[in-house]
Amino acid sequence: MPSYIAPVDDMMFLFEKLRDNKNYNELEKYKEVSPELVKDILEEAAKINQNLILPLAKAGDENPAILENGIVRTPPGYKEAYQKYIEDGWTSLSCDPKYGGQGMPRTVSAFFDEMISSASLAFKLYSELTLGAYNCIHHHATDEIKNKYLPKMVEGKWSGTMCLTEPVCGTDLGLLKTKAVAQPDGTYKITGQKIFITSGDHDLTENIIHLVIARATDSPKGTKGISLFLVPKFIVKEDGTVGSRNGISTGSIETKMGIKGSATCVLNFDEATGIMIGPKNKGLSQMFTMMNLERIVVGIQGLGISEIAYQNSLNYAKERKQGKSNNNKSENGKADSIIEHADIRKTLLNMKSIIEGERALCFWLSQQTEVSLNHDDQKIKQEALDMVSLMTPVVKSLFSDLGMEITSDAMQIFGGYGYTKDQGIEQLYRDNRITPIYEGTNSVQAADLVFRKLSTKNGNIVDKFMNLIKSETNSDDEKMKPFVDTLNYNLGILKKFSDWTIDKIKTNKDDVSAAANDYLKTLGYISLAFSWIKVLTVSFKDFEENKKFHEDKINTAKFYFEKVLPRAEQHYKSAISGSSNIMNFKFN
Numbered sequence: 001m002p003s004y005i006a007p008v009d010d011m012m013f014l015f016e017k018l019r020d021n022k023n024y025n026e027l028e029k030y031k032e033v034s035p036e037l038v039k040d041i042l043e044e045a046a047k048i049n050q051n052l053i054l055p056l057a058k059a060g061d062e063n064p065a066i067l068e069n070g071i072v073r074t075p076p077g078y079k080e081a082y083q084k085y086i087e088d089g090w091t092s093l094s095c096d097p098k099y100g101g102q103g104m105p106r107t108v109s110a111f112f113d114e115m116i117s118s119a120s121l122a123f124k125l126y127s128e129l130t131l132g133a134y135n136c137i138h139h140h141a142t143d144e145i146k147n148k149y150l151p152k153m154v155e156g157k158w159s160g161t162m163c164l165t166e167p168v169c170g171t172d173l174g175l176l177k178t179k180a181v182a183q184p185d186g187t188y189k190i191t192g193q194k195i196f197i198t199s200g201d202h203d204l205t206e207n208i209i210h211l212v213i214a215r216a217t218d219s220p221k222g223t224k225g226i227s228l229f230l231v232p233k234f235i236v237k238e239d240g241t242v243g244s245r246n247g248i249s250t251g252s253i254e255t256k257m258g259i260k261g262s263a264t265c266v267l268n269f270d271e272a273t274g275i276m277i278g279p280k281n282k283g284l285s286q287m288f289t290m291m292n293l294e295r296i297v298v299g300i301q302g303l304g305i306s307e308i309a310y311q312n313s314l315n316y317a318k319e320r321k322q323g324k325s326n327n328n329k330s331e332n333g334k335a336d337s338i339i340e341h342a343d344i345r346k347t348l349l350n351m352k353s354i355i356e357g358e359r360a361l362c363f364w365l366s367q368q369t370e371v372s373l374n375h376d377d378q379k380i381k382q383e384a385l386d387m388v389s390l391m392t393p394v395v396k397s398l399f400s401d402l403g404m405e406i407t408s409d410a411m412q413i414f415g416g417y418g419y420t421k422d423q424g425i426e427q428l429y430r431d432n433r434i435t436p437i438y439e440g441t442n443s444v445q446a447a448d449l450v451f452r453k454l455s456t457k458n459g460n461i462v463d464k465f466m467n468l469i470k471s472e473t474n475s476d477d478e479k480m481k482p483f484v485d486t487l488n489y490n491l492g493i494l495k496k497f498s499d500w501t502i503d504k505i506k507t508n509k510d511d512v513s514a515a516a517n518d519y520l521k522t523l524g525y526i527s528l529a530f531s532w533i534k535v536l537t538v539s540f541k542d543f544e545e546n547k548k549f550h551e552d553k554i555n556t557a558k559f560y561f562e563k564v565l566p567r568a569e570q571h572y573k574s575a576i577s578g579s580s581n582i583m584n585f586k587f588n
């Protein structure tokens, strides 16, 4: 089983030294969230993830969730662990105190998301969608509904799901068939089949609150006729207690490559009673409240799995002795630890420089997210929202794709022992493989970025992002100069790539579609460089305070700028060759 030590020091470094967003620091509600409090929370979070949740990863992989006589049973140990998890209040960490939450900002809860993704993604998923459903209800439902449903969800006694996918509709939700028939009492009868529903059924909570998209019988076809419904597994009575079973049954559980402990269900809705949330035919935009926050969390899943893959690779590389390195001076022919080989060192640094850059970028984004949700000044709020909207597809796709690279490299470092099951490394690869697929595939994220985010009614958000980067990077400092110059060079490439894309949107959309993933990667690698610049600024300034820590940061950043960031330009060069050969190619 892989080992895991939560990277609390790195997280605290970010919280103490990089909480630099003036608008975030103005938010009254977070003024009391001090570093001391956050350290206590992270240390407790580390304990529960390292001791209680980590062992569930192997247990869930070896004993997947099963469907038995219509009831879904989670793997051994999940029930007891979930009970402790909710008793300790982890489901309520970032929720509104009005409904029993602890009101922690995302600058804290994102760290928890990372830790639990490292420990066991399959276990995490049972509460993750609850939080997504909570956010959606919190944003769009009436007070009556909020008061009735949210406290139990925040407490973790009830869980939540997101029911979009159907056999005929995956990416293209406009094709959905599930129908909603209005009833005289104002409720709806929901009928249809949803597939691939994460935590669609299980034995951890006393009720499950499904958020379901469906089409009312008099609504138009396509995405313009989609409404959102709250459909509980058990009807909730007036007094808030759980009543009779609603018309929902579990058809089957998917047999999956990874995250086997998570029950991914086919759900059949047979005239199930549902309540419409928000205005009719606006279901998709309401669902996006949930999906957008979820997408960032999926990126964090990739980060979390990458971290545990890196930690184990590093430990193994120090222990495993094979071959002689170029600097081996031993006369008795003793082999070196594989960490002495330049190629292995490069792989480890590749992992580390990406992971720490991602964590810093995520921390920056968490501050922007809080400003976008909570700031009083509408203009500031909108500016932050633009950044969140730009970075959402980047974080989702880049972190999940790099999670594949990193877990694959981890397997490589372990050699044959990585490919076989004993060390648990191949499980990390399998568990991460879903992250580029669900919550909108990574290609769909890339298309969203180039077609909707690059040029919007609020102007070119990428230009705004580049201006923000320039305003926050200082090349006057001699030590920073080489890094800032390299970043500026890459910003020039991003500018050319953006102009090319905007032009092609008007003249050749296939060129844009073929380039979309490359564009996302170019922007992503530059965003990681930006977060490394922020880290470097602190590390040079505070070097004497903690030499070992800052030296490590500076050298890791150097690796990132020399060996990883050049990928940004490679993606640009590949993309601008266009799509004519691709589109004209005759597949046999």
Ligand SMILES: Cc1cc2nc3c(=O)[nH]c(=O)nc-3n(C[C@H](O)[C@H](O)[C@H](O)COP(=O)(O)OP(=O)(O)OC[C@H]3O[C@@H](n4cnc5c(N)ncnc54)[C@H](O)[C@@H]3O)c2cc1C
Pocket (backbone or CB within 6 Å): 161, 162, 163, 164, 165, 169, 170, 171, 172, 195, 196, 197, 198, 199, 256, 264, 434, 437, 438, 439, 440, 441, 442, 443, 444, 447
């Ligand atoms: C383990 C697991 C858990 C899941 N959990 C949930 C859940 O809780 N709730 C839920 O509703 N769904 C869930 N899903 C469904 C998931 O979100 C979908 O599988 C995903 O959105 C892709 O849809 P699809 O599988 O139908 O693929 P398709 O939409 O058929 O796509 C197939 C391929 O075509 C590409 N493609 C499609 N359209 C375009 C386009 N316009 N441009 C470029 N490329 C395109 C895609 O990128 C993909 O590579 C889950 C799936 C799995 C496997």
